[in-house]
Amino acid sequence: LKTKSGITDRVDHLLKSYKKIDEDLFEELEEILITSDMGVQTTMEIVEDLKERVRKEKISDPLEVKQLLMDKITEILEELPDSKINIEPSPAIILVVGVNGVGKTTSIGKMAYRFKSEGKKVLLAAGDTFRAAAIDQLKIWGDRVGVDVIRHQEESDPAAVIYDAIQAAKARNTDVLICDTAGRLHNKKNLMNELGKIFKVVDREYENASKEVLLVLDATTGQNAVQQAKTFKEVANISGLILTKLDGTAKGGVIVGISRELNVPVKLIGVGEKMEDLQEFNPQSFVKAIFGEA
């Protein structure tokens, strides 16, 4: 299933076909980076940096360029703050936000499974009261994993669901409360403001809880993901990213550009639709995956 038609083949092929390092080589390298969704600006900066190093360190073997490139991208990703999910000390609350269809609800199911396996008491809140059958979807995930789901009627006030869920979490001594929210495009002011209402409830009702606000991004998304991250960060205290659908052929290179511009770490990655398909993010393995070596 996982045919990572790696950039690696193309990079290797490219570097082998050159006898010396020249402009043409860099231009072709640029091409390859852009096709991973890294974006024009980020790509050019990376390539400029490579040129600089090649010049300074008097590197002449094209084959050495690959390692330099991987190091550079790893370096960008490693500049980010700690990438562990912060659910200590208990109790903790995790809010999951993002645009439509990126994988929020699924990632919540997967996280619930993970935390429960670690022996935590987990509770879910069905804060998407808008999309058709979103509540049922989360409930099925809850049943699958074996955790309860606090839910109201469709079209009820999401902030009220979160309020109830917090009270339930307190009463039950829950370790981790994970809240689903409706998908919303970042350019829709009214929907973004609705998030503010939810945050207010959390701050007021669960002051002492460890908090995570996770933005879910779809690895298939192109440059718009940068815009999503920027705008969500403006209205919400985004503490981490979840990058989903990395099991496809998309490389998720946009995350490199996002890391350059915003100081938000990727905390988890989604690699499938099953509950086990969630992994911690590791810059080295991610770069290897981009280059097809994973």
Add this chain to the structure above:
Amino acid sequence: MVFEGLAEKLQDTFKKLKNKGKLTEKDVAEAMREVRLALLEADVNFKVVKDFINKVKERAVGIEVLESLTPGQQVIKIVNEELTELMGTSQSKINFSSKPPTIIMLVGLQGAGKTTTTGKLAGMLKKQGKRPLLIACDIYRPAAIKQLQVVGEKVGVPVFTMGDKQSPVDISKAGIDHGMSHGNDVILIDTAGRLHVDEELMDELKDIKNDVKPHEILLVVDSMTGQDAVNVAEHFNEKLGIDGVILTKLDGDTRGGAALSVRAVTNKPIKFTGLGEKLDDLEPFYPDRMASRILGMGDMLSLIEKA
């Protein structure tokens, strides 16, 4: 945004082109650099950009500058024409079978908007006096069937379901029989989202196709998709032979370069666009608007006037 300045950049570039008899290769190359960057930033696939730029160059180099237009205006005109042409013509209609029911199947990646769009299409067809039926063939995603039922109810269209224990092939066959005996003249099949490289699930679609022989197979594509859009479209088209594309989530602020990529590799028309989560947020596809959107120039014509 990075290329909000494209219009100005182009104008700058074009200022240097004034008062020349013929556009030289160098003149054009300079302008094409800016266009190329704008297209890439808009997520148009790399190869598609390359071909496009070459085509425009070919047309533009050596062109005699007309008295009525500046050289810049002329290049923009060519870019605009070529881009609009690449986007295809407006063909926002369903090809109805002369022998009803017309069977339409929606396919695509996870979360692209298939189920929502199935509802939107059904609502639209109903308004046109048709009697649609929806078939719930997503047996995998939690509550996918329920979602389609809710959507169907909202637009007042019946939904055929058989739970999630039967195969999608059996469900679609039974659903069509049901529709035939209930006088439904259009049948829409909602399928599960799947990766284009998932052989097993792609085969499942092929099996449905072979069994029910749909009149329209529509690929639903998220307009925010990046460089990978070409691979997705290519795989789905090779496997199934799609008849058209529906582009969703255009109510966002994406440039939507995926539209151009998908169109270029499949050569199939983009039939409709999704512009919101509500079930009447479905619009025809306008190639010229899409072209300007991708280039990040709200109004190409006003630019030509200024250039």
